[in-house]
Amino acid sequence: MTNSALLHSFSMPAKAESDFINIVRAEGSSLWDDTGKRYIDGLASLWYCQVGHGRPELLDAMRAQMEQLVSFHTFDPFTNGPAGEVADLIASKSPHPDGRVFLGCSGSEAVDSALKIARLVQQRRHGGTVAEPADRQIIVRRTRGYHGTNFGGTTAQGLHLNREGYGDLVPHFVEIPGDDIEAAASVFAEHGERIAALITEPIQGAGGVHPPVEGYLEGLRRLCDQNGSLLIFDEVICGFGRTGSWFGSQTFGVTPDMMTFAKGVSSGYQPLSGVIVSREISDELESPEFLLRHGYTYSGHPMSAAAGIANINVIENEGLVDRANRIGERITAAASAMQADGLITGFRGAGALWALTVDGDAAELKSRLIEDGLVLRGVDDWLAICPPLVISDADLDEMLDIIQARLQNG
Ligand SMILES: Cc1ncc(COP(=O)(O)O)c(C=O)c1O
Incomplete structure (x- = not known):
């Protein structure tokens, strides 16, 4: 009962x-x-x-923020100090210190944001219009990958049981096996010009804690470069020290175009997540008159940002x-x-x-x-x-x- x-x-x-x-x-x-x-x-x-x-350091930071400003949004024309500060801190630890940082609350929001930004950038690079989208929409996912449970992340998962039972998911996804770079190369040979991005965790976490086999992430980087596709690392588990560097990208020496993060960024004291995008992608987004029509009510939430700042400082200081x-x-x-x-x-x-x-x-x-x-x-x-x-x-x-x-x- x-x-x-x-x-x-x-x-x-x-x-x-x-x-x-x-x-x-x-x-x-x-x-x-x-x-x-x-x-x-x-x-x-x-x-x-x-x-x-x-941790008192985080509780104190959250309490101080709460007494100042619990919540206000960051849609245009508003911002708040902690949101900007945490974005700067996150970028500074990443391989994209000159990039930009989009903020959300959950890993699933971060993944959906990264997938949407990837398609957006490709549409802009390849002349897509609303009436006639550019044929550059495929997202490559890996067997055993876990990317959260929003529609984008559900479709991007390589754990098939989590995809089943929900009807049609997001179109234009192709799966490659967990470790086989030759199989990845065949998919790129067949679809390369239509591949917007490939998403993978540096170490596949929820799918069984699988580190990349020797040369695999480097191979994916090469395939993406050769085909004009974007490489997304989902660092939701790997980020913020977990793999022995600030990001898994640094542990394995491969730099993606975008990285998602959540979890360890705030140690869960407040929901905080986001996407780090490279300078090249930032340049694309910073085009005059371009309006990013994407965001969440709680993007840049000051309480989440305050928890994130204090958490990153503890990771650093200790x-x-x-x-x-x-x-x-x-x-x-x-x-x-x-x-x-x-x-x-x-x-x-x-x-x-x-x-x-x-x-x-x-x-x-x-x-x-x-x-x-x-x-x-x-x-x-x-x-x-x-x-x-x-x-x-x-x-x-x-x-x-x-x-x-x-x-x-x-
Ligand atoms: C790699 C990865 N991406 C995305 C997610 C989804 O995060 P959330 O549950 O916060 O939406 C998870 C959660 O475990 C994850 O491990």
């Missing part, structure tokens, strides 16, 4: 509200439910809480980008030992974003680990680890010990 009107995300609506775990408090890398049970947050909530829970690499070293040492002992079949990742692969059902394993006081994500044969970047070595070791003990004891 259900006892709440709340429809949960990615859940069975028939599940009773009383069967959900009610989280009532969080601090650092720890969570507590309404029975007082403590959990280690091994997934930084949903891949986003870089600076840990309950060296959390490099901390991601130290976390990765500790996880790989423990994972190597577990693999040598036959407890796991393998592991993959970078920085503080990893998956362990197991023989058997990782979703079931995830449920057992929650009983043990550890929250991770488990799907098919992979178990994702993505802790807050502030996690202590002691909590990290406790997390890895819990996993090892559960695998040993079944």
